[in-house]
Every structure is written in C-alpha cells, then in structure tokens.
Amino acid sequence: METIVTRPAAAISKRAGAVRVTAVQMGTVSGILAVTAGAFFEVRPPDAYGVCMACHGRDLVNWTINALGGTHLTVAPASLVFPVLTPIGVLLGALLGAATTGEFRWWTPESSFKAFVYGLLVMNFALLAGGCSIRLLLRTAAGEALGMIGFAGMVAGVILGTVWLRWRATR
Amino acid sequence: MTAAIATLVIGVILGYLGQRSRMCFVGGIRDFMLVRDTYLVKGLIAFGLSAWLAFPLVGLLVGVRPGPFGGSDAVTVVLTILGGFGVGYVSVLANGCPLRQHVLAAQGVRSSIAYLAGFFGGAVIFHVWTAPLLFSLLP
Numbered sequence: 001m002e003t004i005v006t007r008p009a010a011a012i013s014k015r016a017g018a019v020r021v022t023a024v025q026m027g028t029v030s031g032i033l034a035v036t037a038g039a040f041f042e043v044r045p046p047d048a049y050g051v052c053m054a055c056h057g058r059d060l061v062n063w064t065i066n067a068l069g070g071t072h073l074t075v076a077p078a079s080l081v082f083p084v085l086t087p088i089g090v091l092l093g094a095l096l097g098a099a100t101t102g103e104f105r106w107w108t109p110e111s112s113f114k115a116f117v118y119g120l121l122v123m124n125f126a127l128l129a130g131g132c133s134i135r136l137l138l139r140t141a142a143g144e145a146l147g148m149i150g151f152a153g154m155v156a157g158v159i160l161g162t163v164w165l166r167w168r169a170t171r
Numbered sequence: 172m173t174a175a176i177a178t179l180v181i182g183v184i185l186g187y188l189g190q191r192s193r194m195c196f197v198g199g200i201r202d203f204m205l206v207r208d209t210y211l212v213k214g215l216i217a218f219g220l221s222a223w224l225a226f227p228l229v230g231l232l233v234g235v236r237p238g239p240f241g242g243s244d245a246v247t248v249v250l251t252i253l254g255g256f257g258v259g260y261v262s263v264l265a266n267g268c269p270l271r272q273h274v275l276a277a278q279g280v281r282s283s284i285a286y287l288a289g290f291f292g293g294a295v296i297f298h299v300w301t302a303p304l305l306f307s308l309l310p
Binding site: 019020021022023024025026027028029030031032033034035036037039040041042043050051053054056057058061062065073074078079081082083084085086087088089090091092093094095096097098101103104105106107108109110111112113114115116117118119120121122123124125126127128129130132133134136137138140141142143146149150151152153154155156157158159160161162163164165166 | 172173174175176177178179180181182183184185186187188189190191192193194196197199200201204205210211213214215216217218219220221222223225226229230232233247248250251252253254255256257258259260261262263264265266268269270272273274276277278279280281282283284285286287288289290291292293294295296297298299301302305
C-alpha cells in the first residue's frame, strides 16, 4: 500500500525546475497521437491500433522470435514486415525524462516474483480482450462495441481490485 | 517501416510525457475511489475525449473512418469481458497499467523490470499455450 501515490499532483508541484506535464496534457497529446498513428503512419490494420502497450509488445517480441527462430507466432498485420517499436520508444522516452530530472533510482518496491506473475497475467488478459487499458479506451473512442465491452470490464476490474486493496489494508 | 519509425517516435513522446506526468490508465479510477483524487482520472478522460474527437476529424482529412467492426459472437463477448476484467484487476494489484510499468522500469524500479519480463514472456505464452488451450476448450 505504501507504494500508492495518494496525491500525485502534490508530488509533482514539489519538483521545482523540472518540466511539468499534467495528466490531462499527457492524455490529450497521447489521444491525438494514437489516432494520427493509425490514420497517417500505417499503424493499421487492425483499426484503432495506434497505441497499445500489450499488442505492440506482443508484436515486437513475436516478430523478433519469428525472425530469429523461423517460427510463426501471431503478429498483427501492421507488424508483418517490420514490427512496431512502441515499447522501446516508451522505455527510451521515460529514461530520458527520468535522467534529465534526476529521478532515476534503482529500487525494489515489491516482490519481483509477484511483479513477474502480474505482468504475465496482464499480458494474457490483455491479448484476450484485444488491448491493454490504453487500446481498450482507444477502441471505445473509435466507437467499437467490443472495445466498449472490454473497457467496461476493465473498469469493473479496477473497481473490484481497489475494493480488494482497501479491504486488505483495513482488515 | 513507416509504422516502426512512427511508433518509435510516438513511444518516446509518450514515455517522456508519461514519466513527467506519472500518467496511469488504471490509477485514475483507483485514486478516485481510495482518496477522491481526480488528477489521474482527468488524464484518462482527456485521452478518451481527444481520441473520440480526433477520429472523425482525421477521418475527414484522409477519408478513412474506423469502419464497421466485424460481428461478434457470444463467446468473443464473454472472453473480451473476462480479458478486460483481468487487465483492470491485476493492473491494480500490480500498481499500474502497462504504460506506467514501462515508465517505472525505465526509472530503475526493479519489480517493474520483472513485470516487463513477465509481460513479454506472457505474449509468447499466450500464443503458444493460452490461445490454443482456449480454442480447444471452446466450441
């Protein structure tokens, strides 16, 4: 529980001098970029595929394994010739942000094994639903019924997960 | 190749902004429920609104709209609900959505690096075991 940032806005205002970006600015920019990626930069098909941490990670991993090992693991049509590189970009961008503001710090807030299992589960559930939390919202914004259903399921999962966290913390 | 370069550039932008803003796509609902903090949930709404407005605008420019998506049977709907639910529930337990975990991993959080190892390994596991298993179990 102690790793949950209870007041992120307050935590940000303390870092004087650093570039300040609010969640609303980040959300707006990423929403527009996700749409333009699909429309202008060939990150399609499938539709509404501009940003997805799970599917793009899957494409990158499976494409690399296919190229190295001659296997035929599934990749999205957008990544058949050359894979999408979103995960690498996000890691580089976040590293840039952390390094330029002195926020890079090695630490281990929770059990690495638990985190490994969580990652494995989230990827499997995300590929089952056809998108991580970002793409489920992107598909909802595109008006896809199945995306809306998945997003509703995600909201229900978040609510139940939070109830469980609170119950565990207060029992 | 266009897609690869575009997603790399967009990824760098999203990673930088995500690191600066601490954006998380599941944390908003969690923070709102736990401490009535609306900082992250406003980002979630901003993403949805801007994408919802951008889709038709971009469609006017390039003449492409997200077309009618293929019909879906009951099994797909149930699997999508289950998948979405799992993404939300486990992401809350893992303390952040996949984007946030990428950002934390780049900030030196070792458990998030372990999360990413499971994440990328999970992609292979899904296509080698989970999906064939589901196909064999379901009609």
